[in-house]
Amino acid sequence: MRLQGHQGLGLVLLLAFTGAFAQGHDPLRLGAGFEQEPKTPPLVNAENDDRKRVRSYAMQPPTIPHKIDNYQVDKNANKCMSCHARTRVGETQATPISITHYQDRDGNFLADVSPRRYFCDQCHVVQMQTEPVVKNRFRDVESIIRKTKK
């Protein structure tokens, strides 16, 4: 059987993918081949100790130090803002949302949170005490600076 050009490419890709999966190269499959059912790791509760965490880099959106189960954030209501809004932090002592959140994309300051910043958990996320599925070698820039100064 003679293969057309695109068929041949498809076959090569298919082989490449199956090879990768069979060797467990897809970390999201937790090392299981694609013909196996990986064992689902147990769900972990979000950390809930209300202690601020160190940011890994200066521009990192701070992670949420409490659970946010069932927080409603839609066009009707924004549960996060019931504590983190500028006018609410006096009573709640929560961290107010930063000034950047009031700016539209042209840098104009608005009276309330900018629509493009409205959905908090697009950037801010809870943290869980669990083994990362994908290892990473990220190093804080400060540790690199310190090392080069030595």
Added chain:
Amino acid sequence: MRDLLRRYWRTLTTPSKFYSLGFLTIGGFIGGIVFWGGFNTAMEFTNTEAFCTSCHEMRDNVYQEIQPTIHFTNRSGVRAVCSDCHVPHDWTYKMARKMQASKEVWGWIFGTISTREKFLAKRKELAGREWERMKANDSLECRNCHEYQAMDFTRQSKRGADAHSTALAKKVSEGGKTCIDCHKGIAHRLPDMSAQ
């Protein structure tokens, strides 16, 4: 008409001619039990989750919304059903609420919230009514399970303990708060809150 009433009155006030005193007292007692038991059983049936969700208005809207919340399913398997929060538990107040609820039957007959769109349009009014009720009775239905006196602040998160130990320590009239002030939308989705 007057004569008819007088005849009935006379019958009621004359001693019985045929039935013995024993039959009347014991029979009346047993009849009372049957009536009272039946009445309460029927009323309790209207307090069940199955009864509330037998109408599509409740089943397709609010019942769907409570299912991902902690009041529906949780680690210890205790569920708060509709009536636990929406019907007072004390008999007198329960009867008053049940009489009010007859208006909900009216709404059901005339399809006040018979579609999703009608429900969403009316949600704020309906929710507002419940918030008012709970504010007026100091969140009584919350407190049937969640008692301030029984809260262990050391087992709460810092945020929770800070809020509960201060806001709930005082009466509403003295500047304190009641559960529903902060916990709106805890079991159902919120209406437009921009004006709140």
